[in-house]
Amino acid sequence: xxxxxxxDQLQALQKAxxxxxxxxxxxxxxxxxxxxxxxxxxxxxxxxxxxxxxxxGANGKDDDTQRLSKSRQNLEKLYExxxxxxxxxxxxxxxxxxxxxxxxxxxxGQHQL
Amino acid sequence: xxxxxxxxxxxxxxxxxxxxxxxxxxxPILTGLKIAVSETGVTLTxxxxxxxxxATITQSDEKAxxxxxxxxxxxxxxxxxGEIVKRLPEDQMTLTVGEGFQTTITSGTSSxxxxxxxxxxxxxxxxxxxxxxxxxxxxxxxxIISQTVIAVSNQESRPILTGVHILVKDNQLLAVxxxxxxxxxxxxxxxxxxxxxxxxxxxxxxxxxLSKIITDDLEEVDLRITENQxxxxxxxxxxxxxxxxxxxxxxxxLIPHDATTTIEFNTQKLLASVERASLLSHASxxxxxxxxxxxxxKEGTIYxxxxxxxxxxxxxxxxxxxGEKLDISFNPDxxxxxxxxFGPTDIKVAFTSALRPFTLVxxxxxxxxxxLITPVRTF
Numbered sequence: 001x002x003x004x005x006x007x008d009q010l011q012a013l014q015k016a017x018x019x020x021x022x023x024x025x026x027x028x029x030x031x032x033x034x035x036x037x038x039x040x041x042x043x044x045x046x047x048x049x050x051x052x053x054x055x056x057g058a059n060g061k062d063d064d065t066q067r068l069s070k071s072r073q074n075l076e077k078l079y080e081x082x083x084x085x086x087x088x089x090x091x092x093x094x095x096x097x098x099x100x101x102x103x104x105x106x107x108x109g110q111h112q113l
Numbered sequence: 114x115x116x117x118x119x120x121x122x123x124x125x126x127x128x129x130x131x132x133x134x135x136x137x138x139x140x141p142i143l144t145g146l147k148i149a150v151s152e153t154g155v156t157l158t159x160x161x162x163x164x165x166x167x168a169t170i171t172q173s174d175e176k177a178x179x180x181x182x183x184x185x186x187x188x189x190x191x192x193x194x195g196e197i198v199k200r201l202p203e204d205q206m207t208l209t210v211g212e213g214f215q216t217t218i219t220s221g222t223s224s225x226x227x228x229x230x231x232x233x234x235x236x237x238x239x240x241x242x243x244x245x246x247x248x249x250x251x252x253x254x255x256x257i258i259s260q261t262v263i264a265v266s267n268q269e270s271r272p273i274l275t276g277v278h279i280l281v282k283d284n285q286l287l288a289v290x291x292x293x294x295x296x297x298x299x300x301x302x303x304x305x306x307x308x309x310x311x312x313x314x315x316x317x318x319x320x321x322x323l324s325k326i327i328t329d330d331l332e333e334v335d336l337r338i339t340e341n342q343x344x345x346x347x348x349x350x351x352x353x354x355x356x357x358x359x360x361x362x363x364x365x366x367l368i369p370h371d372a373t374t375t376i377e378f379n380t381q382k383l384l385a386s387v388e389r390a391s392l393l394s395h396a397s398x399x400x401x402x403x404x405x406x407x408x409x410x411k412e413g414t415i416y417x418x419x420x421x422x423x424x425x426x427x428x429x430x431x432x433x434x435x436g437e438k439l440d441i442s443f444n445p446d447x448x449x450x451x452x453x454x455f456g457p458t459d460i461k462v463a464f465t466s467a468l469r470p471f472t473l474v475x476x477x478x479x480x481x482x483x484x485l486i487t488p489v490r491t492f
Contacts, residue, residue, distance in 0.1 A: 088271065088293075089271070096399070097399055099294055099443075101367045101485065101487045102367070104468065104487060108466075108468060
């Protein structure tokens, strides 16, 4: 009698776990989709902003980031994400968010890219 | 081979030479000390393949009381030999090499027997017969070294940045070091350059060792450079170092020439403030302090905070703040190293923007010494 009870309990537990697993997988997929959509929207947003700036033309403010060319903005983004963009260590991680003078020169320097 | 010598003088020279001897070496004989006795003097040599130091005690040096009975060469285990010499009882010691490199060291009633090695197995020091030499005042060379080695990288992943870039051209010597986070550059006019031109990278470690053997009583140091070696001659000591191979990155373009905000500080006062602020920044994960300068309100404030411990805020003492408002964050340790290298003086700090490196120069000599620090981004 007790043994059967135990077995039933185990089976119930197994079912519960299975549903939980399915839920977990489902949620993971949903999260991935949301993240994907989020980054797509982010890119879309930056594009729209760039377009808006283009339309507004010279009316817009002239601060530091806006003076950068597209390619330099990309490098800046990579740098902010924690990667070197200088010729000497291109692509390697910046440990502990260490600053790099060579990268900054590449991004903000006076020379032409 | 046999000679006797005053122990105190011998120990002094031995200490200098031992700086080059590593306790572990790829070539076993390099853990040894080479003693070469000629008719006129005793030459000690130590080397770790990167650095070699050779020092000579001559018979004309009265303090050394050198008495040479028989010339010869021997290599002795440096660590044990050094310990033995330091603990001998009398001031006079005698060293005799007998059959099979058996070496006897006697002083007073004490007598040591050491197994030596054949000196013919000791690597030859690089031959530097360059006629051209550069003579630098010893104290200035020491100053240049201490000002630049602070910015040398200690990461072996980028070997070229572990050295100091020395550029000699048009009667000017330029020493630059950077680890890509900060940069230190020193210029020096030289009047005996005779049109010499060099472009070499000397390992920072070598320079640190070199500055330890440059004593205050020395007046000048000669510098000879060949393709892959540099030789410093400091009095009776010859210091050889390997040069680093490769091209040093172009550092000129890192130094900004125009500034949007400038301010002047007394180094000691600013150093004390930064040290206080760094007490908390060291406790936080990203070791940064924040500096806010407001020229209109004539205010300069330094902030630091650690989420767990708390925060600090301090109004700075400064002079001549001009330009735009600025809010910048940086690693206080770089700032501390840079400020210490100036000594007690006034400095001018020039900022271009919160994102670009800023420079520190002495107020009285803006041309010849510059420190650059790269800010940290905080969002």
